[in-house]
Amino acid sequence: MVGSSVRGMVEPAIRFEHVRKEYPAVRGRAGAAVDDLTLEVRPHEVLVLVGPSGCGKSTTLRMANRLVEPTSGRILLEGEDVTHVDPVQLRRRIGYVIQDVGLFPHRTVAQNIATVPRLLGWDAKRTAARVDELLDLVGLDPARYARRYPHELSGGERQRVGVARALATDPPVLLMDEPFGAVDPVGRRRLQTEFARIQREVGTTVMLVTHDIDEAVRMGDRVAVLSTGAHVEQLASPLDVVARPATDAVADLVGRGRLARLLALGRLERTDVDEVPGPGRAAIGTVDVGTELGDVLATLLASPGDGADGRLDVVEAGRAVGSVTAATVLRALRRLTDAAGADGNEGDPDGSATTRGPAGSPDLDRRLPDPHRPGPDAGADRVGTLPT
Numbered sequence: 001m002v003g004s005s006v007r008g009m010v011e012p013a014i015r016f017e018h019v020r021k022e023y024p025a026v027r028g029r030a031g032a033a034v035d036d037l038t039l040e041v042r043p044h045e046v047l048v049l050v051g052p053s054g055c056g057k058s059t060t061l062r063m064a065n066r067l068v069e070p071t072s073g074r075i076l077l078e079g080e081d082v083t084h085v086d087p088v089q090l091r092r093r094i095g096y097v098i099q100d101v102g103l104f105p106h107r108t109v110a111q112n113i114a115t116v117p118r119l120l121g122w123d124a125k126r127t128a129a130r131v132d133e134l135l136d137l138v139g140l141d142p143a144r145y146a147r148r149y150p151h152e153l154s155g156g157e158r159q160r161v162g163v164a165r166a167l168a169t170d171p172p173v174l175l176m177d178e179p180f181g182a183v184d185p186v187g188r189r190r191l192q193t194e195f196a197r198i199q200r201e202v203g204t205t206v207m208l209v210t211h212d213i214d215e216a217v218r219m220g221d222r223v224a225v226l227s228t229g230a231h232v233e234q235l236a237s238p239l240d241v242v243a244r245p246a247t248d249a250v251a252d253l254v255g256r257g258r259l260a261r262l263l264a265l266g267r268l269e270r271t272d273v274d275e276v277p278g279p280g281r282a283a284i285g286t287v288d289v290g291t292e293l294g295d296v297l298a299t300l301l302a303s304p305g306d307g308a309d310g311r312l313d314v315v316e317a318g319r320a321v322g323s324v325t326a327a328t329v330l331r332a333l334r335r336l337t338d339a340a341g342a343d344g345n346e347g348d349p350d351g352s353a354t355t356r357g358p359a360g361s362p363d364l365d366r367r368l369p370d371p372h373r374p375g376p377d378a379g380a381d382r383v384g385t386l387p388t
């Protein structure tokens with residue numbers, strides 16, 4: 001779970017303070033790669049940086065482990081200024097996963113994963129046990145994979161080994177730069193789901209860079225949409241970014257496919273449900289409170305008989321609580337996108353603000369409910385208040 005968002009209560013895992021990066025080669029000829037970035041990554045969250053090519057995402061990430069040195073500003077790792085830490089030591093404390101993984105080709109899978117434990121002087125027994133544990137964690141059978149070489153793996157398997165290697169010494173922070181970029185779309189989706197499970201299990205704080213808005217909203221607890229110079233256009237929950245883009249740049253990025261994303265991100269809440277069945281129509285199926293809105297629509301469409309005209313019983317904790325129709329889904333979408341008083345953007349300049357929802361929408365004050373992550377049912381604490 002994301003740590004408390006009350007200001008000052010929880011030390012951020014990483015904090016960027018007015019960070020600027022001008023590459024010497026282009027100084028004076030172009031704007032800074034990162035202009036003036038202030039941003040916090042909270043402990044145990046997945047913060048995704050998304051934005052167009054060249055907006056400074058990778059530069060931002062690489063400054064956190066000092067592969068790139070900032071021109072000015074400070075970066076704090078668990079409160080410690082990273083420029084005061086020896087870069088080699090620092091990189092042993094921060095996991096780093098990149099698109100092409102960078103496995104050592106002449107070392108076996110086990111040897112690759114054991115890289116940092118070896119450097120830290122772990123004994124052979126402890127290292128071997130950790131390698132097996134990590135292979136299990138990333139879904140690769142140690143007996144089958146430990147002795148293979150990288151060229152004997154598929155792209156997705158290599159990526160899993162890269163994640164295992166990055167997690168070997170249980171680093172507090174994992175930096176991921178387009179980690180699934182080299183994998184085909186189907187494998188990519190599977191890896192995203194797998195990684196969400198792994199992250200949930202180990203609780204590592206993750207800062208992930210992608211140019212793919214779908215990946216961003218699927219993977220992130222929070223999403224920072226960046227434009228040129230790593231300017232933060234919006235920093236909010238995935239649902240806020242999709243439902244209520246804060247600027248034209250975010251709207252452009254969310255662009256086509258917004259409705260599909262909303263249907264995938266939005267959940268049926270108790271308050272969406274009609275408390276009493278519609279007159280004269282038998283239910284054609286059931287759905288649970290908390291079901292993705294897209295799945296509610298799909299259930300309506302897949303049901304025999306009156307299709308989109310039909311009505312589904314809604315169940316919560318095994319008890320029927322009302323019914324929904326296609327019109328209910330439309331109303332739920334309006335609830336999500338209703339801009340009245342909305343400010344999904346964490347606009348405060350030091351980046352430490354709480355995720356806020358619009359007045360009257362306490363659902364948006366919470367993290368996005370996600371089937372991959374345990375948490376209370378959306379709206380389960382509220383009773384139906386829809387006008388009859």
Ligand SMILES: Nc1ncnc2c1ncn2[C@@H]1O[C@H](COP(=O)(O)OP(=O)(O)OP(=O)(O)O)[C@@H](O)[C@H]1O
Pocket residue numbers: 023024025026033051052053054055056057058059060211
């Ligand atoms: N080593 C470098 N020397 C000079 N300029 C650089 C260097 N690395 C990056 N840049 C420039 O800095 C800007 C930001 O680059 P960066 O790689 O951080 O962007 P990005 O958002 O990660 O892009 P992409 O999605 O294409 O990887 C770009 O204009 C890029 O050309």
